[in-house]
Amino acid sequence: MWRYSQLKRFAIDGLPLLAPPQSRSVSERISMRITDSDAEGVLVHKGAEVVYRDVKIPEQGVIFTDLRTALAKHEALVRRHLYTVVNAQQDKYAALNAALWQNGTFVYVPKSVEVALPLGAFITADTGGLAAQRTLIIVDTNAKLTYLDEYTSEPFAERLFSSAAIEIVLLDGAKLRYVNLQNWSRNVVQLSKVRAHLARDSRLESLSVSLGADAARAEVECRLEGPGADSEMLGLYFADEGQHYNQYTLQHHVADHARSDLLFKGALRDNSTAVYSGIIKVEPGAQKTDAYQTNRNLLLDAESQAVSIPQLEIGANDVRCSHGSTTSPVPEDQRFYLMSRGLPPEVAEHLLVTGFLHEVMSRVTLPKVAEYVERVVQAKLGVPGVKEKL
Template sequence: MGRALSESPPLFREKRKASFMQQKEVPEALRSKGISAEVIEALSDFKGEPGWLKEKRLHAWRTFERMPMPTLRDEAWRYTDISDVSIEDFAPYAPSPDVTSEGDLPEAVQTLIREGEENSALLVQHNSETTYSRVDEELARRGVVFTDLHTALEEHEDLVREYLFGLVPEDYDKFAALSAAAFSGGSFLYVPRGVDVEVPIQSYRWLDVVGSIMPRTLVVVEEGASVTYIDEYASADGADPAFSNGAVELYVGEGANLRYVSLQNWERNVLHFNTIRSSTEKDATINSLVVSLGSQLSRTNVEAGLTAAGGDSEMLGLYFADMEQVLDHHTLQDHIAPNAHSDLLYKGALRDESLAVFSGLIRVEPGAQKTDAYQTNRNLILGTDEAMAVSLPNLEIMADDVKCSHGSTTGQVDEVELFYLMSRGIPRREAEKLVVYGFFGEVTSRIPLRGLKEKLDRAIEGKIGLGFEERVA
């Protein structure tokens, strides 16, 4: 067995305030498959939530019931078939175990933490509830709040209420409505004015039972503050289908800086839906990186709202689809205010019988003069004609003094390049690996987090390391 966290170097232990969560007995209504208004009410009662939040959940559930399930006839879903997805097939809640020490965390989670980025605060959501969290005492003294969303509601209700559901409301789409109705666990990060958090903050979502996980992430970075926050999703291998449905709301205050990373590496039994939306105030900067490697089917919406002058958004994406995976990304660079900048680069590799969909829109509102916006999507297909990449970059410009461009490319691995490498004694699979690393380098070179880059390298190597027949054997 690997080294437990309690045996880790001092950086894991010293000057940390840790919380271990004891779990309550879960009502039968939450354990059974299917979801209803009665189940939503039972969930809110189980958590002891304030009345306004229970009513918000029930309103979201009514919105969910009114909205039809997306089909291939819907423009936003015409390449991704979810006709086999039925919410009724999943229990709305996945019970979590008790954790009384760091060593009680699953060994796989301990490995993820050891192999990840050094962090100044950490939260682990195991199935539907947070089971462990810790924050550097120095951060707490400076007013940084990092905890699960339900603890935040108890201790900082007014602050949470001000921002929760503001960027991903229940009427955004059907899955957002379900998230607002049935979310559990999740995380809340608040960085006060002028506070610079130099070491990243990290959360892990771990799923190891059949059922649903519906976390919400709420980040508020006040004026002149800065922070890096990493959300990672992983699971135990399993044959039975599981369901993940998340929402991420990122508020970046005037002159503030937020670097946000979403790393999705579920096992292949998981269906994953997530919406990530940000809002930047005057002269604020947000750098986002969305990595999609796992799941059977994944749909991720990523939207940057440049709501004030001088805002800057860098949107990076990296995805690698194999076997029969479907990885679908929809992005929006929404320029509302003048003199703002956005730059999007999404790169994906595909092999076997997989499907990757990218649909991106730069929208420039009439008042957003002097906008500077770029969007690029590139796809690399490895060794097969059966993998398919769909790339749909779009512009919607309603101002006349702007600089905007968009483009996409899709191509096979260059056999001449492979031959050149193989002629120097490099086996074909190693040569493919070098080509893919080089292809993704345009994205990974922009990541200033060494631990994260090393983790991505290992994940990409795992994708390339075995042929299709070996991976399905």
Template sequence: MTTTTLSTFDAAGFESFLQERQEPQWLKEMRQQAWNQAEAMQWPERRHEEWLRTDIRMFQINRFGIPSSVASDVEPEQVAEAHQLRAGVETAGQIETLDSQIVNASLKETWKERGVLFGSLEDHCESQADLVREYLFSVTNTEHDKFAALHAATWAGGQILYVPRGVVIDEPLHIGSVLSGGGTDTTHTLVILEEGAEATLLHECNCLDPSASGLHLGGIEIIQKPNSHLRYVNLQEWGHKTFNFAMQKATVDRDATLQWTLAAMGSQLTKVNQSVDLVGPGANSQVNGVMFTEARQHIAYHTLQHHKAPNCRSDFLYKSAQQDNSRTVWRGMIKVDPEAQKTDGYQRNDNLVLSSNARADSIPGLEIEADDVRCTHGSTTAKVDEEQIFYARCRGFTRKEATRMIVSGFFQQIFDRITIDSVRDALGDAIARQVREYD
């Protein structure tokens, strides 16, 4: 626990946050503008469609501080121990943060020599000002709501991955974001793949104390130039009293492919907007998601597959399981612009409700303005079948073993899409940890 007084999310707090940082003028202005926007905005209310199912009255931002650069007394080893995706993986580089402060950032020389940038976004605002200015907040909308504006004003630490034209990074890169008890993380992740570039990015969010509170106000921006290929994995295991708000968006150009796999396991309350824009002909995205909730967790994802160009393909599969009194919300949309002919869009969300008090809201949506497209969507919600459990018990499985097996079977379809062993293992472990016994 740090004893330093942190800047709070108010005008004075923001002022001292700005003062404390030695940042270029353009960035200070950008932050100030976003702050002014945030000040002018109300907190979202339940009458807003996006917040209809997500109640944030319990959230009080004044309980949290804006990330500061005051040194923490947490040892770097503790941060490293929290990571799960690195086991057995030879990485090209890694970035570790604690409460939005960079603890460690490294990239192999061979990739540095080839012009790859991978490190603290803060630092690159100085050293690569032109590049960062061009792309920072070019993809996500900082005016979407008060959370988005606050993130744009107070983001700290952050990561940038820039892969130059034609460079293929054949080892995964790793980002580990860690929250301490009561900490705030406002990480912004900026990924830029130039034409023909390739990379795999493993990005995980963990906590030092699973039961402690915390705040994440985050943003992810992915920019893929033509014919680039990105595999991006997000594992979110924030503590179960953490509030998690994020805007995450990718823009995928001609013949580029994006495989984005995420697992949302942690937090008390999550509200994420995840979007993929397909902006060049032949762009291809595959989004895979796992949500698994317990106790009183609430995880809400609003997703968009936006076809802006012809001949693009978007594949989307979320599998969600809910136990205890928890709830997940998925509201999905495939949007096809008039010029996006020959679109192939797929969207599916399956839910496995494990307790009578748990709830799954699953709302697919299509908005199609082109006339020559193929778009399908589906949503299923089922309970664990007692007959399945009995069958397994007749083969010697305990009730818990049977439930765990059925739940991991339910998620198998996602596992089948994951090609990285460490990711499959970490996800499998995370799911197994979360399964409890049912009567």
């Protein structure tokens, strides 16, 4: 839903397609994140160029490379799935990405193969313009993968619009843990589309994190196409200094006996705004569906605002579905209690925010990701000595 967002913040008028990077070096921030990740494979994208590549995957038929290389070397496999999940007919931003993507990431995990350690891509930039990235992840029958997409940059002068489309295909019995972590610098506007198709008995655990950028819209959708499919959708956002986050989710139940569970939580301060719009859609044949949707917002000052619109579209008569949302300020009695025990205001606020977000973070099964998100939240809250370590 765009009604509560200022469209001019997402305007692309006059922006040129992103030029080649000014430098092919990897920033200290990303170098530290790579070292800390324990990943089995890492790519770093700057626009259309891959400026860092470290792939240590054993020879099990796993393919992990940039999308242009994949099209050249594995054309039949890529074309079989590309644009089948996020296609140009969805809306104008999907069409924009389909027409202009410069590069991206391709991952294929063969049948019954388990990739023990995570794979990941860092998407960054050092100049302004319009950047379009695309990711295609295919997890074959009974295979297993953990994958991280991270968007980050050091501050630079020009305005950047980042368009990201992530297509996820899970075949029968496949399992994927997927993280989309957005921590762009404040001169960036991001619009990302994460969409997954889940076949019989497949499972998706997804986490969408919004911490950076001036404004960002994150669309997270799952389509449960086979009986026994299971999708856990977690989301976390913390907006400050006038940031604007727009979150849209869709839990689309097509098959019977499938389950989805969504929890999105966000904190806001310093005249920031957030919009959440989510739909549980159950098709007429999707009996025995279990679907749950919750959005909660914590307002840290009177100037910040959050809008939450959960929705149900139920076409079957034998389902269990629920949805709910809350938006509330920090309980003053809790703040007073902590400060009465001698805690400074900023420390009390930090404890209240981390406690509020803990419901999401406690369900994140990737400790390194949870630790990094916690550090960024601490930095945004002004906890001494934290920002210098990011």
